[in-house]
Amino acid sequence: MIETIFFEEEIYEHPTTERIRRALPRAGWVPIDRYQELFNKRHQNFKLQKKNPALILAKKYDNFVLPVPSGFGMDSHKNFYFSHMYNCLYDCKYCFLQGMYSSANFVLFVNYEDFFRSISEKIKKYKGQSLTFFSGYDCDSLAFDKLSGFANQALNFFNGLSNVELELRTKSIAIGSLLQREPLSNCVAAFSLSPAQVAKSLDSKAPSINRRISAIKQLADAGWKIGLRFDPLIYTSDWKELYSALFADIMNGLDPERIHSISYGPLRFPKKMYKKAASLHPEHKLFAFPMEETNGVVSYGTKIETQMHDFLKSELNNYISENKIFQCTI
Numbered sequence: 001m002i003e004t005i006f007f008e009e010e011i012y013e014h015p016t017t018e019r020i021r022r023a024l025p026r027a028g029w030v031p032i033d034r035y036q037e038l039f040n041k042r043h044q045n046f047k048l049q050k051k052n053p054a055l056i057l058a059k060k061y062d063n064f065v066l067p068v069p070s071g072f073g074m075d076s077h078k079n080f081y082f083s084h085m086y087n088c089l090y091d092c093k094y095c096f097l098q099g100m101y102s103s104a105n106f107v108l109f110v111n112y113e114d115f116f117r118s119i120s121e122k123i124k125k126y127k128g129q130s131l132t133f134f135s136g137y138d139c140d141s142l143a144f145d146k147l148s149g150f151a152n153q154a155l156n157f158f159n160g161l162s163n164v165e166l167e168l169r170t171k172s173i174a175i176g177s178l179l180q181r182e183p184l185s186n187c188v189a190a191f192s193l194s195p196a197q198v199a200k201s202l203d204s205k206a207p208s209i210n211r212r213i214s215a216i217k218q219l220a221d222a223g224w225k226i227g228l229r230f231d232p233l234i235y236t237s238d239w240k241e242l243y244s245a246l247f248a249d250i251m252n253g254l255d256p257e258r259i260h261s262i263s264y265g266p267l268r269f270p271k272k273m274y275k276k277a278a279s280l281h282p283e284h285k286l287f288a289f290p291m292e293e294t295n296g297v298v299s300y301g302t303k304i305e306t307q308m309h310d311f312l313k314s315e316l317n318n319y320i321s322e323n324k325i326f327q328c329t330i
C-alpha cells in the first residue's frame with residue numbers, strides 16, 4: 001500500500017496523475033519540483049525504503065526509447081527498450097535495479113504520450129525494418145498496471161502497427177488489461193520464470209510460479225502470444241531436475257503455437273552491482289556461492305554456464321522448434 005505520493009507540480013492535472021489520485025485517495029500528496037531531487041539523493045537506505053516505498057509521479061523529457069544492449073534481443077533488425085517506471089514492486093535478490101539506483105522509491109513517468117511519440121519517430125526512421133520495443137527493462141511491465149493503466153494505452157498505440165512488435169516483460173499476474181481485449185498479433189506477453197523453489201527463495205514479493213504459469217495459460221487460451229524468459233538461470237545442486245520439471249509444468253496444456261519465443265541467459269552481474277546485491281542480502285546462499293570474476297563481470301563461470309546452456313537448449317528443443325529459442329548473453 002502506497003502511503004506517500006510525491007508529484008511534480010507540473011503534472012498535477014495530467015490524466016494519469018488524476019487516475020492515481022482516484023485510486024489512492026488516502027495517500028499523502030507532497031509537491032516537488034523535479035523527481036531527481038528525491039530519487040538521486042545520495043546515501044539513501046535502499047533496504048529500508050524497499051519496505052515501504054513512496055511513489056514519485058514525474059514527467060520524462062528525453063531518452064524515451066533507447067537501443068537495447070547487444071546480446072539482449074531476439075531476431076528483429078532493431079531492438080529498443082523503454083521504461084515508463086524506475087524500480088519495481090517486487091524485490092528479486094538478483095535484480096540489477098538495486099545496484100543501479102540509490103532509491104527504492106518508484107518513479108512513474110505519467111506522460112505516456114511522449115513515449116509513444118518517440119516510438120513513432122523510431123518507426124518512421126526505420127521504415128520497412130522489423131522492430132521490437134521492449135517494455136519492462138527498468139521496472140516490471142505489468143506489476144503496477146492496475147494503478148498506472150500503462151499497458152492499455154500501450155496496446156492501443158501498438159494495435160495494427162505492422163513490422164513492429166511490443167514485448168511486455170513481466171513476473172506479474174496483473175493481466176486484466178490484456179484479457180479484456182482482443183489479442184494483438186504484434187504483442188508478446190513475456191514471463192520471467194525460474195523453478196518454483198528457486199523463485200520462492202529469490203523472487204521476493206513476486207507471484208508464485210504456479211500463478212505465473214496460470215496467467216500464461218489464460219493469456220494463451222485467449223489468443224495472446226507468449227514469451228518465456230528463463231533469465232537469469234540459477235544453479236543449484238538439482239538444477240537439471242528443477243528446470244525439466246518447470247518446462248513440463250509450463251508446457252502441460254499449453255499450445256506450442258502460442259509461444260512466440262523462449263530465451264534464457266546466465267546469471268551475471270557487473271562487479272559493483274554484485275557487491276551491492278550481496279551487501280543487501282548477505283544471508284542468501286546465492287551470494288555464498290564461489291562466483292568467478294572476469295573482466296569486471298561476476299558469474300558462475302564458463303563451465304557451469306556451458307553446462308546449463310547445453311542442457312536448456314536440448315530440453316527446450318523437446319517442446320519447441322530451435323528457431324524460437326534464443327540465448328541472451330547480458
Ligand code: SF4
Pocket residue numbers: 087088089090091092094095096097138139140171206
Ligand atoms: S521483477 Fe524484474 S524488475 Fe522487478 S525486482 Fe524482479 S528482477 Fe527486478
